[in-house]
Amino acid sequence: MIDFQPDRARGQAPTLVEQLVAAVQRAIETQALRPGMALPSVREFARQYAVSTFTVASAYSRLVSQGWLTARPGAGYRVAAPETPARRAEPLSWEPPRLNDSWLLSDIFADHSIPIKSGCGWLPGEWLNEEGLHMALRHLGRVPAMRIANYGHPYGYAPLRETIAAGLAAHGMEVDASQVLLTQGVTHGLDTVIRTLLRPGDTVLVEQPAYANLLQMLRLAGMRTVAVPRGAEGLDCEALERAAALHRPRALFINTALQNPSGASIGMANAFRILQAAERHGLWVVEDDISRELATGLTPMLAALDGSRRVVYLGGYSKVISPSVRVGYVVAHRDLVRDIARTKMAVGLTTPEIMERIVHQVIREGRYRAHIERTRERLGQAHAAVARHMDELGFEICARPGAGLFLWAKVGGTWRERGANGLAELALKDGIWLAPGSYFEASEADTPWVRFNVAYSEAPELWRFMRNAGAA
Template identity: 75%
Template sequence: MFDFQPVRARNQGSTLVDQVVDVYAAAIQNRQLRPGMAVPSVREFARKYGVSTFTVASAYGRLVNQGWLTARPGAGYRVAPQGDAHAPSEPASWVPPRLNASWLLSDIFADHSIAIKSGGGWLPGEWLNEEGLHQALRHLGRVPALRIAGYGHPYGYAPLRDTVASGLGAHGLDVTLDQVVLTQGVTHGLDLVIRTLLRPGDTVLVEHPCYANLLPMLRLAGVRMVSVPRTADGLDCEALAQAAQTHRPRALFVNTVLQNPSGAVMSMSNAFRVLQLAEQQEFWVIEDDISRELVTTSAPMLAALDGARRVVYLGGFSKVISPSVRVGYIAAHRDLVRDIARTKMAVGLTSPEIMERVVHQVIREGRYRAHIARTRERLAQAHAVVAQHMDALGLTLWARPHAGLFLWARLPDSWACSANTLAEAALKDGIWLAPGSYFDPDEADIPWMRFNVAYSQAPQLWRFLEQVRQKKSA
């Protein structure tokens, strides 16, 4: 068919998914593969060339959406007819998606037509713990059906809750089983907390910049948002104190570690000051700590410092196991957890025990900690590469965490280009960038962008940005 030799060098610009897509596109253009010809299945290709099935499935999905391949149930993948209206020989047929909140919140997760997703919030498929997932799924296949046929416990699968409690204990947060409730990811957990603690008309404090998905949830809840500037050290505590005194907020929402989108880590002194203000002004602290496993240095956990009295702690597994494994958790005072469990049952009944069992098994198997260590290492390498490109182009970095998924970068004034305008132009080149307006409570077109370092090593991205720089400086 063709000779494919995957390149896994650390300084390799393209991912394995990119390499599979490129080799197929070249073979079809060169007529090595002709319309209607069958191509190897995902498993066949993975076995033959020594790559993961996640990599091949992602590449095949992209090839289908770009018009190179077709997929039919029971018939596998075949080379698409070149006269097809969606075939890549007619590039004008592809229309870039419109950059708006609707696409960000829904379509982006299904849109495989964008080749480079530097604005994404997840790890590449080939970075995920494939062997751990396969082993967990095989284990689940041996569980008698009657044991997993019911709704499950309202709080979630008890062995996983126990594992979560033990893990939090290692960070200094001592909680019992009845202080942990499982959710369908951290975003679902935030929704449950919002529904339980807040009422329309309440005021809450959010970070600026802020986790993008939190903002529409708060708008839907009818609450008023007041933003508090984020600094490289944590929250601007003078602004926090003033906002708390002026607006009497019900709650503060905060990312402690590797904040989304800035990548910054809160210092211990900042954490103590935030908790002190929360105690003085009597507001809840909702701590979204989804990236705790990816941090490489010691970092404060607000809930541990507070003893889970005023802090509601949220964590999950999408950043280290798989984004499709929608399992998260909330840890808090037992009375509040009981109320959250009631909310959970009222709006969606129990969370899927099957997925919770899968996560529990992945954590139990021996390679989980090694997988996290390897992911941290790969992210550190990606940070070094991406930061070097940014420095060369004159972008200003908010922080240099050397860990986690994100870098938050300011566009040079000399480019005279708004972040939204740049993102629109990038989409036409098959590049998704995340402009600052995604993370601004007022959706203002601020001159900042979030980059996912794991997806930002593609040469096409930096060629595009270099062309923008040259054009603006000409």
Template identity: 55%
Template structure:
């Protein structure tokens, strides 16, 4: 029995094992190989198809693992006798109930929303199609003995060395032992909070603010004070007054392409914040996730003040892919050690496999070209989405022309009248995800604003929804 003709082109074709598995799966699906039927012996199948016995053995074993074949010692491989489950009926789609829990958890598993205008990541088809697959292939060649341990508490050292060199280009001089790799930048923020703060401590955050940070602070029972975000940075007078009245331990800020407003600090705004931190002796925690998406240089607080005053947090979900959960914390050595202990207490080491993959991507000569392409696509998306906003009567809070986000609010009474939570609930019924400003407000109050991800918001159906809703 000849099931297929192997394609032996080395670069273009799948491996011979993959081809053999696919051919057998097709034969089982088409009932050429029926339940209970014995397959040819490994030697016979190999001889008939011009394959090695090792290739056929690997393919047969893979199909056993998938439950398509059965194997008994001393007997031939046979097609499994399992009954085919009848397809489950497809339920009618019901819009999820909007709320903070949906935004922070359920939305990541909810693939029913077709227009994700409020999400916080790049579309899957925008991501690097060369660097990451090559990195994963490279990982498959590493002997398992080199990755059979938990790894170093600080993370994969070659990646920490690479990060240290990259930070030095921005003026931040830290060694690899001052860099702690984490399971995403959000875990780095959580580690900072758990290590340096105690329940009841006072901190300042931007308003609006990264939503997950607010949840971290609430879970740790930290007292949070809101400081308005401005076009140049933060409202220094409000922070100065707050620090005179309360023992502020830390200020959490996003320097570049802030989530959700898209704003970036000016150099003057950065210096004024650091002067206040020095005057009132509080730490600054700098969340710098989106710097790779900014075309031009921008101030880095940690480089200006040093790691003793500023703890620097970043990661690779924006510049590589969100599924590669690798972030990092750069700080003074006396802080790095206790933060590493907190990391180990929470979940032991981070994933060296993912850290190796990121290291390979960053060293690949194509990553810089990929980032330049992403920046240009985002610039065009900003222009298009801002034009749609103006055409539909939205007020835009700054136009950064870079990064993922625009912060805007509708001026139409029919859109704005019942508040953004209600508007978002109506949008969900139309298969549209909006992100109301209350999710990003330290007090959770209605603000009238929405966060738009420009990479997802250049969709005629989104603006048709606003037009139709405004006309109702």
């Protein structure tokens, strides 16, 4: 049906992705594949031709973007109908998007045309807990419509809040369900916390580097941000003391476990020094802990050590269940949670109970812990493979957690002096999305650091590009 005979000659033949794209196009043009016919699944094709699933998924994605194939959840990949606008006698050439704030913050989530998504912040679709989601959806289908037809409670679905409180107790954080507020993901939670605790013109401390979306939210809210260096061992507490004394900030925003973008986690001594500084200077500490489920070792939880006095804790499920199931939570002192709930209702009303019920059912389903363990194992293997590529090219790696999504590395060659923005622009032309350091800098300075999502960074094409682009 598809005449695909991969040529693996290094440096001479087109990439395997390009070869596979061409083979499918030939099969469609010669009518060996007809409109509506299904293609083999990604795994089946990869097994049949002894190529990686990443190669097949990248080729299929490129064929969808060019109009040769269609993709529907549950139906796989099929040959597009002749009247599809993108299909013409000559296929449309792929054009890279423009690398700017608009694409990063909005269009990127709808852009499925980029074959290699090394810069993204989520797990591959085939890694997600598909069986658990399907079981939860079937369970939800049996719930009487009248029970899910209303707005729901301002704090969110009570059984899920109780489950979250019980789970936090296992980490030494004693709270009850009245201290848990559900949100539409951690990013929404951060927004409600910012709106509740802070006012335009306030000074806040952020990590350097820091979560890119947090920096954008603080800018939109009119905050003055001061960066405190963060490295493999945690936050620079001497710099924290100086910044707090000089700028009199209202809050510190921090990732504790598997920080985005560095992948590093704080240690116990670092955690105590952060809390002591917060006490001395009257700081709120906003702890974004979205990646804790992916951590393999013991990482201190600031909110547990603090007893929820100065620490506002945020967690969620986008990294382990699905990014499209937008459910997160905020945990804090009971009075503060009441104020955050008022903000939540003022700007968006209640959160979708249907999504919250799905998450609750997935957690209750017996295979959830096994799914977490499998994901940790796969990420550990990906970390080892990607770090080997980086070592071969002489990249400087900030931390080697062996867990979580990210490795943060300083590229070499001419880009070490010029910064990674130009490298990212060049990579997009080759269908590779990189996340340069400027995304994660409060000052937006162009740096030679790049965030790599290890689950998307094993493709040989990525490392071939790095060599050819002079990043070694």
